[in-house]
Amino acid sequence: MTDSFQAPRGTLDWLPPRSGARRAMIGAFAARAERAGFREAQTPVFEEQGLFARTAGASSEVVGKEMYVFTDQGDRELALRPEFTAGIVRAYLEHGLSREAQPVRLWSAGSCYRYAAVQRGRYREFTQVNAEAIGSDDPAVDAELIALQVGWFRELGLEGLAVRLNTIGDRADREPYLALLRAFLDKHLGDVADDVRRQRDLNPLRAFDTKDPASQAVMAQAPVIADHVGAEAAAHFDRVREFLDARGIAYVLDPTLVRGLDYYSRTTWEVAWPELGAQSGIGGGGRYDGLAELIGGPPTPGVGFACGVERVLLALAAQERLPGVAPRCDAFFMVLADAARPTLHALMEAARDRGLACEADLAGRAAKGQIKQADRVGAARTVVCGDDEWARRVCLVRDMTSGEQIEVALDDLVGHLADLAGGAQA
Numbered sequence: 407m408t409d410s411f412q413a414p415r416g417t418l419d420w421l422p423p424r425s426g427a428r429r430a431m432i433g434a435f436a437a438r439a440e441r442a443g444f445r446e447a448q449t450p451v452f453e454e455q456g457l458f459a460r461t462a463g464a465s466s467e468v469v470g471k472e473m474y475v476f477t478d479q480g481d482r483e484l485a486l487r488p489e490f491t492a493g494i495v496r497a498y499l500e501h502g503l504s505r506e507a508q509p510v511r512l513w514s515a516g517s518c519y520r521y522a523a524v525q526r527g528r529y530r531e532f533t534q535v536n537a538e539a540i541g542s543d544d545p546a547v548d549a550e551l552i553a554l555q556v557g558w559f560r561e562l563g564l565e566g567l568a569v570r571l572n573t574i575g576d577r578a579d580r581e582p583y584l585a586l587l588r589a590f591l592d593k594h595l596g597d598v599a600d601d602v603r604r605q606r607d608l609n610p611l612r613a614f615d616t617k618d619p620a621s622q623a624v625m626a627q628a629p630v631i632a633d634h635v636g637a638e639a640a641a642h643f644d645r646v647r648e649f650l651d652a653r654g655i656a657y658v659l660d661p662t663l664v665r666g667l668d669y670y671s672r673t674t675w676e677v678a679w680p681e682l683g684a685q686s687g688i689g690g691g692g693r694y695d696g697l698a699e700l701i702g703g704p705p706t707p708g709v710g711f712a713c714g715v716e717r718v719l720l721a722l723a724a725q726e727r728l729p730g731v732a733p734r735c736d737a738f739f740m741v742l743a744d745a746a747r748p749t750l751h752a753l754m755e756a757a758r759d760r761g762l763a764c765e766a767d768l769a770g771r772a773a774k775g776q777i778k779q780a781d782r783v784g785a786a787r788t789v790v791c792g793d794d795e796w797a798r799r800v801c802l803v804r805d806m807t808s809g810e811q812i813e814v815a816l817d818d819l820v821g822h823l824a825d826l827a828g829g830a831q832a
């Protein structure tokens with residue numbers, strides 16, 4: 407099996423130089439989330455498959471077609487996580503987090519797995535950054551989550567994003583509306599594609615997701631859920647919008663926005679960078695006040711979102727805004743006297759202990775090759791120790807920008823380098 411099974415060849419961001427940009431952007435997400443009171447949580451990569459089936463919904467593509475399911479040696483039906491939310495809520499319920507101050511806010515980053523047709527921006531193994539706030543139904547929390555997501559994109563420098571926002575009401579609002587929608591579909595069954603016809607019984611809300619132009623034209627006339635939500639859910643949504651408006655977060659109301667997972671209620675949203683084309687969705691989320699009950703917990707409100715890291719990287723690369731991660735090299739050790747290598751390498755390690763970034767030749771290069779290598783890694787200075795210097799227990803420290811060179815006793819080298827590099831600890 408090769409990487410190309412998970413993603414088209416050449417698009418993986420797991421190797422340098424992209425891996426550095428990837429880590430920098432996940433780091434920025436973590437730092438931003440933590441400034442907003444979120445703490446890190448990890449959940450298992452595989453869980454009992456019923457956890458996802460019960461929450462994301464049997465009619466969802468994610469569960470119906472895309473989940474990697476397997477039976478282990480103990481005859482357990484397991485699944486590779488297609489997303490974080492169900493696992494995070496399970497952990498919240500099982501590990502007593504409901505006894506902490508609410509809402510409990512958790513961020514995560516890691517691989518998710520969906521068996522989808524591999525194409526640009528759509529992989530079978532992909533990475534999400536995820537945030538959940540569990541235990542409060544305050545509309546301010548919805549706004550906090552949207553602000554965290556949009557704020558991260560802004561911090562990364564992404565431009566031209568479109569935020570779509572909707573409310574799908576409470577579960578109780580859903581049944582009367584679904585009856586209306588089914589009645590509408592029944593009148594138009596002859597004009598819509600097979601997949602839409604199938605959704606009539608499975609989950610008619612999904613009919614809005616159709617890619618077929620004729621069906622889309624029909625669905626444009628369909629009753630929308632936003633017009634059929636109850637008074638409480640409508641008031642909640644108005645208040646979410648007030649919080650967003652006060653923060654100056656731009657969004658478009660899209661009454662046809664239905665998310666691909668069944669556990670949502672009330673607020674839902676998606677963020678897209680339209681120029682990515684078919685896989686333009688770089689993030690999405692919503693409120694899921696009934697999810698905890700679906701997995702046997704007490705009624706527990708929650709709201710969260712996830713972003714596809716690879717898609718965000720594609721957008722950043724296209725906008726030439728990949729976070730710069732030029733590796734730093736404070737000193738390149740050019741040890742030309744073979745006998746000196748163990749000692750100089752020990753001094754290099756001591757300099758690293760002081761916080762300096764140091765490298766040495768590790769491939770038996772001659773002097774010329776070592777100079778080239780120092781250049782390639784962008785070394786700020788070289789530490790040269792040839793036979794003559796070694797005999798006198800000194801070395802030459804050469805500034806690569808100014809060309810200035812001074813002789814330093816080996817005993818003083820680490821302190822000298824630390825002083826030159828400034829920021830390193832004394």
Ligand code: HAM
Binds near residue numbers: 490533713
């Ligand atoms: P989702 O919309 O299914 O939501 O996925 C979130 C994001 O993951 C998408 O917007 C997309 O960027 C990325 N993504 C999804 N599938 C793939 C794929 N096959 N390849 C690459 N990227 C992909 C959720 O997963 C919810 N758990 C979000 C959430 C959290 N809702 C509440 N809390």
